[in-house]
Amino acid sequence: MGADVTAILADAGSRDSAALAQVYEILYKELQTIARAQLRRLDQQTLNTAALINESYLKLIDNSRISVEGRAHFLALAARAMRQILIDYFRRKTAAKRGSFIKPVTLLEEAVPAEQRGEMLVALDDAIDQLELTNERLARVVEYKFFGGMTYDEIAQVLDISARSARLDWRKAKAWLTLELEPET
């Protein structure tokens, strides 16, 4: 499995969407597995998203056969998968919380503490979707940096821009998100 992923990513030219979708699938599952493993280890209580992605990289990628660019693409996919995992979870939670009283549930699902933090994450996810409509590249930058913990150089590799542009994009994205998430007082 690892070899396939490396091969797909190593072949810079073959970046067709079907192949990438396949990598994404693998990655998504792998991240969940690693997350579980991480949690089992030493009774760890929190997830370290950056470490998760790093570990999935080591597991799925043959580093000797992959280019810097390939690595960056992998990280970008991982960032996307991480976003998906986190947001799926919090959306479910938020839905459960809003869930109608009418819904014939026998037993409650109690709100997690610090719930609004999850809500913030969900709001951010919505905002990124909105940003994508306005400026797709800015949205990708936020995704890579926020959910994938990628560096400007890595982001630049994936988006085929300069690192300086990546940094500027990030700053602009922050401006945009400020407007979206923090209504003027």
Next chain:
Amino acid sequence: MDKQSHRHRWKELESLLDELLEMSASERNQRLCSIEQRDPELHKTLQRLLNAMDDDESFLEHGAQNIGDTALEALAEELKVHTRLVESADEADGPNDRALGKYRLIRRLGAGGMGEVWEAERDDEVMRQRVAIKILHPLVGKDAAQRFDRERHILAALQHDGIARILDAGVATGEPPYLVLEYVDGMAVTEFCRDNSLPVRDRLVLFLQVCEAVAHAHRRLVVHRDLKPSNILVDHRGRVKLLDFGIAKLLDPQEIGAQEAVTRVGLIAMTPEYAAPEQIRGEPVTTATDVYGLGSLLYELLSGSRPFDISGLSNAELQKLICDTAAAPPSSKTEAAGRADSHTGIRRDALRGDLDSVVLKALEKEPDDRYASVTELADDIRNFLDGRPVSAKASTFGYRAGKFIKRHKLSIASSVVAVTILTVGLTGFFWQAREAELQRARFESTGEFLFTLFEQVDPDLNPGSNLTAVGLLDVGAEQLERLAAGPEARVDLLRVLGVLYSKLGEREQSETLLRQAVTEAQANLPPSNNTTGQALSSLGRVLAERGQLDEAEDVQRESLEAFRIAGDFGRWPLGVAGDLARTYALQGRWREAQTALRENIDDHQSYLADDPRNLAHRSYVEALILLGELQTATDDWTTARTNLELAATTAKNSLGADHPLLARSFEALGNLMRRAGNSDEAREQLLAALQVNQQAYPRGHQATARISAAIALMDLKDGNNGDAHELYQSAVQLWETMPEGTHAERADQYEIVANWQLSTGAIDIALTTQQAALYARRLAHESLDHWDVAAALRELSSIQMAAARSADAEESRRKARAMQQRIFGKNTNPTSSEPGNGR
């Protein structure tokens, strides 16, 4: 600027920002100034955005990982559980992969908001059993595991053929909490009635089975709170089984005490269609809630439809319907008069009148207006079946009058309420009255409280109850929290539970309860009440046991003072004075202890003078034994013998020939003789002690084993090997059959075993055993300095010496000596010997 408009203006803002970012700082300021003059609003926005762009502390900079550690924790929890579930379901390589605890998961029966239900099997050396396992969602609350552990003891006490048993619960850390339930193969009661086209009478008989099971649970203080057809199954033989008894409570936010959760309707743990008005209103759930649930069920059984149709209603509408709108009589839901209903096959006129009244009475909005208990509801059904008038009907006619009488009756009946009104005043009245009403159904009196508590371990009522004694106390302590008894009764119950905990070795819990007893006594009871002194006395004992001798001394003095103020000079203060003397002895103040004991013995003698059956004989004998033991230790053998023989005679005459204190007297005499070098008489006394003990505890006791082993050791030293081994083996066998004792009891065992091993030459093993003894001793005394710990260290030292490990031996001896000096301080005794322990 709202979200929509900023999205539209973004192009303009973006190009301005691009422009500004290209500029030098001074150019930028200039440009911003000119914008400010032209369009102050735009300037404000731009400034804000520029600040945001340079904000390196923004939450966005920290990434998802830090956004919500707590939220991620919850995710982590969920993943953990799902891992196990998914792994167990997906990776079905071998049967052992799909397991939870002792149970092998077979197939998933269902999943819901609370988690999943699996059919599972236990198949090990112990038993083979098909079960249902409820695996709970970890999000049911952080303390779910603890509450679970507590509640399952209560639920485990529900042993009724009509209730699916809770067999086990998994609350280990790192595992999802799960409940193991009896597997029930059956169909929902409503389906059963429909499929078999049961006539009204049979439906009612089935319903009575349900009532009986619910009434059983109510007697054990458990409310179902989610009665509905899917929780009430009927097997192929027509026997009813109730599922999920009390489980809703485990997950009810109101029970967790989270007040804000109550207001969030979405979190109420129940099925809204079957919820009682008080549940919708977020009010406390009582047995009356189950009466409502049963009314709802009966409604459906008789008419084929539910009392309220809630489909498509908003929360507010639903609330109004259930809380304010009276249900239509069940008969109105059947098809036109004269014809059998096509669903139920029941005719309208069969329901009209009595049955309508019964159902509607159970469905009253106000809990007070319903049947007062499930039994009353069942009685009315039986009235109907036997052709007698039903009580529900009467109440419809004379509604107002009946209601008045009922209220009147309540205020007279609850004397507890009457007393509290005087102290609490009018503001507290309504609250108190409601509280009392809540508790009324549960505890008629404190006597009943204890009765129901002990019923749970009554082998006749609950054969095979696996509730441990400590579990029972936990149940009691928890019930006590909710008990609205008078202050004196509360203090008394707290004290009794506290004392029982200490007897079971749960000293920390004991101390907590006893401290609470003292606090409540001092706050709520008048000085003339001797309950305060009693609470202090029990606290003093436990403190002394825990090695907190200085505080024990203070508390015991305080207790004596409380009794003096209350004018009580009876057996209680006499006992406390003896306890105080024991505390002196433990502190190493042997002279003071002996003086106090002599005085205490004199006081006992004048108090007991004319009354051979007086209960104070106990503390009298205890004082005599302790004085005898102290005198033995200080080599005052003649007086010791006089006192111990007096103890034995008194115990025999006043307490009985099979009393443990008689055995203790003989044992102390035996130890005296052994110390005095008279091994023949020592053996005789110890055998006498053994004999009494065997009568006192036919099934064996720590003391029985201890004495047997002591005799065995004497025999071994006297070269009487055969008898020695036999006796020693009997002690070992006894230990094996006994439940694991307290730390102190285990330390006793280990010390005896180590002594035996040393005497039989198994020196290395003896060393290990004595180390275990020391460890248990430390646990028993919570790592505090204690005479027994020092003694265990000295013993270890001599075994180390025997094992030729002289450096270790020296170290142990040094530690023992240091501890001894810390304990005794200035009170160091002239002799090197120790007082016999008074355990």
